[in-house]
Amino acid sequence: MSANTMAAGTEALPKKRGLWQNAWKRLKRNKRAMVGMYIMLAILLLAIFAPVIAPYGYDDQVLTEAFQSPSLKHLCGTDNFGRDVFSRLLYGGRISLTLGLIAVALSTIVGIIVGAISGYYGGAVDNLIMRCMDIMQSIPSILLAIAIASTLGGSMVNCMIAIGISSVPLNARLMRGMMLSVRQNEYVEAARCANASDLRIMFREIIPNAMSPMIVNMTLGYAGALLNAAALSFIGLGAQPPSPEWGAMITAGKTYITRYPYLITAPGVAIMLTVISLNLFGDGIRDALDPKMKQ
Amino acid sequence: MIRYIVKRLLMLIPVVLGVTFLVFTLLHFTPGDPAVNALGATSTEEARQAWREERGLNDPFFVQFANYCKEVFLHGNFGRSYSGNRSISDEIKSRLPISARLALLAILIDFLVGTPIGIISAVKRYSALDNILMLLALFMVSMPGFWIGLELSIIFALKLRLLPASGLYGPQYYILPVISIALGGVSAAARMTRSCMLDVIGSDYMVTARAKGVSEKIIILKHGLKNALIPIITQIGGAAAGMIGGAMITEIVFSIPGMGTYMTNAIQSRDYPVVLGCVVVLSFLACIILLITDLAYAFVDPRIRAQFGGGKKKSKKEDA
Numbered sequence: 061m062s063a064n065t066m067a068a069g070t071e072a073l074p075k076k077r078g079l080w081q082n083a084w085k086r087l088k089r090n091k092r093a094m095v096g097m098y099i100m101l102a103i104l105l106l107a108i109f110a111p112v113i114a115p116y117g118y119d120d121q122v123l124t125e126a127f128q129s130p131s132l133k134h135l136c137g138t139d140n141f142g143r144d145v146f147s148r149l150l151y152g153g154r155i156s157l158t159l160g161l162i163a164v165a166l167s168t169i170v171g172i173i174v175g176a177i178s179g180y181y182g183g184a185v186d187n188l189i190m191r192c193m194d195i196m197q198s199i200p201s202i203l204l205a206i207a208i209a210s211t212l213g214g215s216m217v218n219c220m221i222a223i224g225i226s227s228v229p230l231n232a233r234l235m236r237g238m239m240l241s242v243r244q245n246e247y248v249e250a251a252r253c254a255n256a257s258d259l260r261i262m263f264r265e266i267i268p269n270a271m272s273p274m275i276v277n278m279t280l281g282y283a284g285a286l287l288n289a290a291a292l293s294f295i296g297l298g299a300q301p302p303s304p305e306w307g308a309m310i311t312a313g314k315t316y317i318t319r320y321p322y323l324i325t326a327p328g329v330a331i332m333l334t335v336i337s338l339n340l341f342g343d344g345i346r347d348a349l350d351p352k353m354k355q
Numbered sequence: 356m357i358r359y360i361v362k363r364l365l366m367l368i369p370v371v372l373g374v375t376f377l378v379f380t381l382l383h384f385t386p387g388d389p390a391v392n393a394l395g396a397t398s399t400e401e402a403r404q405a406w407r408e409e410r411g412l413n414d415p416f417f418v419q420f421a422n423y424c425k426e427v428f429l430h431g432n433f434g435r436s437y438s439g440n441r442s443i444s445d446e447i448k449s450r451l452p453i454s455a456r457l458a459l460l461a462i463l464i465d466f467l468v469g470t471p472i473g474i475i476s477a478v479k480r481y482s483a484l485d486n487i488l489m490l491l492a493l494f495m496v497s498m499p500g501f502w503i504g505l506e507l508s509i510i511f512a513l514k515l516r517l518l519p520a521s522g523l524y525g526p527q528y529y530i531l532p533v534i535s536i537a538l539g540g541v542s543a544a545a546r547m548t549r550s551c552m553l554d555v556i557g558s559d560y561m562v563t564a565r566a567k568g569v570s571e572k573i574i575i576l577k578h579g580l581k582n583a584l585i586p587i588i589t590q591i592g593g594a595a596a597g598m599i600g601g602a603m604i605t606e607i608v609f610s611i612p613g614m615g616t617y618m619t620n621a622i623q624s625r626d627y628p629v630v631l632g633c634v635v636v637l638s639f640l641a642c643i644i645l646l647i648t649d650l651a652y653a654f655v656d657p658r659i660r661a662q663f664g665g666g667k668k669k670s671k672k673e674d675a
Contacts, residue, residue, distance in 0.1 A: 195373035198645065199638040202600030207634050210622045211381045283497070290499045291604050295619045310502060321509045328502040335497035 083272075086348040093344020099337035103330075107153030116144035118151035118304045127320055136326040140316060145309075145326050152304035153330065159220050159305065160285040166224030167285075168278055171231020176262050178232065179239025190236070193229040201226045202288055209297040216305070219298040223288050227281055234277055238270030245269075272349040279342030283335045290331055306331050356660065359653060363646055372424065374638045379420055382627045392625050393437040410434075433632035438624050443632045446617060451636060453523065454613035458602045458640070460533045462595040465540035470587065472541070473548020477556060478575055488545065495542035500601040504535035504608035521610040532609045536602045540594060547590045551583040558582075585656050592648025596641040603637065 087093050106113060115135075122142035130137040136145035178189040196204060204226040212218035242248070243266060251265050292298035293307030301312055306327040313323030389412065390403035407413050411422060426432040433443035472492070476485045495503075508531055512520030519528050555561065556579055564574045603615030610616065614633050621629035653659040 191369070191373070195370055195377060198370050198596075198642050199374055199378070199634065200597045200600035200641050202597075202604070203634050203637055203641075206600075206618070206622070207378050207381050207630065210627075210630055211385045213386070287497075287499050291501060291601070294499075294501050294604060295607065296623055307499070310499075310505070314505065317505060317509060318513060321506075321513070324502070324505050324509075328498065328506065331502070332494065332498045336493055339493060339497055 083345070083348040087344050090344045090347060092340050093348070096337040096340025096342075096344060099333060100341055103153060103334050103337065104157065106150055107157050110147075110150035110154055114144075114147035114150045116147040118148045119143065119302065120147075127316070129320075130322055137320070137322050139313065139320075139323055145323065148304035148309060149306070149326060149330050152306045152309060152327065153334075155216070155299060155303060155305040156286060156289065156307070156331070157334070159216060159223075159289050159299070160282050163220045163223040163227075163285040163289070164278055164282045166220065167227040167281065168231055168274060170224070170228045172235050172267060172274065174228065175232035175235025175237075176239055176267060179236035180243065180258065180262055180266070186236070189232070193232050196226075197229040197233075201284075202291055205288055205292060206295070206297060209292055214292075214297040214300060216299045216303070219289055219292050222292065222297075223285050226288075227284065231274065231277060231281070234273055235267075235270060238273060239266060242266045242270045276342060276346040276349060279338055279345060283338035283342065286331060286335055286338075356653070360650060363649060367642055367646065370642060371635075371639055374642075375424060375427070375635050376420065378631055378634045378638075379423060382631050383416060383419070385625075385627060387625065389437055389625075389627065427632075427635070433635075434628045436621070436629050437626045443629055446629075447614070447632060447636055450613050450617050451640075453611060454599075454602065454606065454615065454637075455640065457529065457532055457536060457606070457611070457613065458595075458599050460529065461537035461540060461598060461602065462591075462644075464533065464537040465544045465595065465598075466591060468537075469541040469544025469591070470548045472545040473587075474552055474575065474580065476545065476549040477552030480553065480556075485549075489549065492542035492545045495538045496546065498539070500535060500539050501604045501608050503538055504532065504605045507531050507535050508608065523609075523611050528609075528611075532605055532611060535608070536598065536605050539601065540591075540598050543594050544587075544591050547594075548583070548587050551586045551590075552579060554586075555579050555583040581655075585652060588648060588651050588655060592645060592651070595648075596644045599637055599641050599644070 110118075120143060122138070125134075125138050125142040126140055128134050128138040128142075134144050134146065136149060138144055139148070174189060174193075178186045199207070205222040208222035208225055209218055212221060248261060248265050251261050256265070289298055289305075290307030290310065293305055294311050296311070299305035299308040301308060309327035310324045313320070313327070316323055388403075390406050391398070394402055394406055411419060414422070423434070426434065431444055433447060435441060436443055436446075472488055476488050479485050508520040511518045511531060518531050520531065522528060561574060561578055564578045565571075569578070603613075603618060606613045606615030607619055614637060618630055618633040618637075621627075621633070
C-alpha cells in the first residue's frame with residue numbers, strides 16, 4: 061500500500077486509480093457484495109422512479125377502501141385512510157434513503173474534519189477533541205440522537221442532524237487513527253519540505269490516502285443511520301405521521317397491529333432489505349480494501 | 356489489579372460530568388418556555404414567574420448546571436418533573452431495575468449464544484452451516500429492534516397466543532422483550548466472534564499446535580478462543596453498551612414500565628428534567644458496562660494485567 065500511495069502523492073492520479081481499480085476487481089469477485097449492490101441499486105431505482113412506478117399517490121385517501129388486505133390491486137394492502145401501502149413504501153424510500161444519506165454525509169464530513177485536525181496537530185488540541193469525543197461516545201448513540209432530536213424538535217431535518225451528529229465520534233476517531241499513520245509517510249514530509257500549507261497537506265495529501273476505511277464506515281454507517289432513523293420515528297422524533305417515511309409507517313401501523321399486521325410488516329421488510337444490502341455491500345468493500353487480502 | 360479498577364473508576368468521573376454537561380446544555384437550549392408547558396397556556400405571568408423562581412430557572416446557566424450536579428451527584432436527586440411535579444429520582448429508582456434486568460439478560464444471551472455460534476461458524480468456515488448461520492445473523496442485525504419486537508408479538512402473542520405481549524407481571528412477560536432486544540446483539544456477537552476467530556485461526560501458533568498433534572478441540576478452545584476473546588470482549592462490550600438505547604425503544608413496544616417508556620413519555624410531554632435524568636442514568640449504565648468490559652479485558656489478557664498490576668507504569672490508552 062505504501063509504495064502505491066507514495067507514488068500517488070507526487071504523480072497524482074494514474075497509480076491511485078490503480079488502487080481503486082484493484083479494489084473494484086476484488087469486489088466484483090465477491091458474490092455477496094454484488095448481491096448487496098444489486099439489491100441496493102434496485103431499491104434506489106424504485107425510490108427514484110417512485111412517481112412513475114407507484115400505482116397510486118402516497119397521500120391518495122380512499123376511505124371506502126381502508127384496510128384492504130394485500131391483493132393484486134393493492135400489492136401491500138391499504139392503510140386506515142385507504143392509502144396504497146406499496147405506493148407509500150416507494151415514496152417513503154425516497155425520504156428514508158435521503159435521510160440516511162444526508163445523516164451519513166454530515167457525520168462523515170464533520171468526523172473527517174474533526175479527526176483530521178485532532179490527528180494532524182496532536183498535543184493539547186488532540187487531547188481536548190478526543191476527550192470530547194469520549195464523552196459523546198459514552199452516551200449510546202441512539203440516546204444521544206434522542207437528546208439532540210428532542211432539543212431540536214421532532215422533524216425530518218432535525219432527525220438527520222441528530223443521527224449525523226451522534227455518529228460523528230466514531231468517524232472522527234477513525235480519521236484520527238488514519239491521520240496518525242498516514243502522517244508518517246515520506247510523501248507528507250516531502251510536501252512539507254515543499255512548503256505546502258497545513259490545509260493543503262491535510263486535504264490533498266493525507267485525507268485522500270486515509271479515505272478507504274471512511275468509505276467502509278460510510279456504507280455500514282448508512283445502514284445504522286436507517287435503523288436509528290426508524291427508531292427515532294417510532295418514538296415520535298423523526299418524520300411526522302402523514303409522511304410515508306418507513307419508520308413513521310411502522311409507527312402509524314402499530315395502532316392496528318392486532319388486526320392488520322401487514323401494515324407494519326411491509327415497511328419493516330423494506331428497511332430490512334435496504335439495511336441488509338448495505339451491510340453486504342459494506343462488508344464486501346471492507347474486504348476489498350483490506351490490505352491483508354491484497355496478494 | 357485493584358489500582359487499575361480504582362483508576363478506571365476515577366476516570367469515570369470526568370466522563371459522567373461531561374455527559375451530564377452535554378445533555379444538560381442540549382436540553383437547556385430547547386426552544387419554548389417550560390413554565391408555559393408545565394402550567395398551561397392559561398396561566399398568569401406571575402404564576403409562571405414564581406414557578407421559574409422556585410425551580411431556579413432564572414439563575415445563570417452555569418449556576419443552574421452546578422446546582423443540578425450538586426443535587427444529582429451528592430444527593431442523588433434528579434429534581435422534579437414539570438408535569439405532575441413528581442420526584443424523578445423515585446420514578447427512576449422503581450424503573451431502573453426493570454430496564455437493567457432486561458438489558459443484562461439480553462447481554463448475557465448475546466454472549467452465551469452469539470459467541471458459540473460465531474466459533475462454530477469460524478471452525479466450519481464456508482460450510483453450509485456457516486452460510487446459513489451467517490445469513491440468519493445478517494438478517495437479524497439488519498432489522499430495527501423494535502420492529503422485531505412488534506413482529507414477535509404478532510406471532511407469539513396474537514397468532515399463537517403463547518406469550519403475553521405487554522406489561523410486566525411475571526417471568527413469562529420477560530421472554531419476548533428480552534428476545535427482541537437480544538436478537539440483534541446475538542447476531543452481532545456471532546459475526547464479530549467469527550471474524551475474530553478467523554483472524555486467529557490462520558496464525559502460526561495454531562499451525563504449530565496442530566503439528567504437535569494437539570486435539571482439535573483444545574486447539575480451537577484453548578489456543579484459538581483464548582486469543583480471539585480479547586477483541587471479542589471489546590466489541591461485545593461496546594455493542595452491549597449501545598444496546599441499552601435500543602432496549603429503551605423495545606420497552607415501549609411491550610409497554611414495560613421501565614426507563615424507556617418513562618423517557619419517551621417525557622419527550623412527548625416536553626418534560627425535560629425527566630429526559631435529562633434518564634439520559635444521564637442510562638449513559639452511566641453504559642459507562643459501567645464499558646468499564647466492566649475493560650476489566651474483563653484485563654482479566655483475560657495477562658499482558659494488560661501485568662501492565663497495571665506492576666504499579667507505576669502509566670496506562671497508555673490506545674485508540675483504534
